[in-house]
Amino acid sequence: MVSQSFNTRPTLRRIAASDQQQMAGMEQMALAMENIKQASLLDVTCTRQAEAAVQSLHELGQKLKLLALKYQV
DSSP states (O other): OHHHHHHHHHHHHHHHHHHHHHHHHHHHHHHHHHHHHHHHHHHHHHHHHHHHHHHHHHHHHHHHHHHHHHTOO
């Protein structure tokens, strides 16, 4: 019984260390997932802004075209 006790202590320490490493890994994964979520939200916002800018440029281009036709000789 005594020799078995000595063999289980290092095993238990390794299991505990492995558990701590897994917990640290899970925390890093959670942080990474949150960072990905924030980057995705920012990407959507930037895409919407770019879409609005393109629409505005298109409208300005149409107005410029009409003005150019109006003053064409």
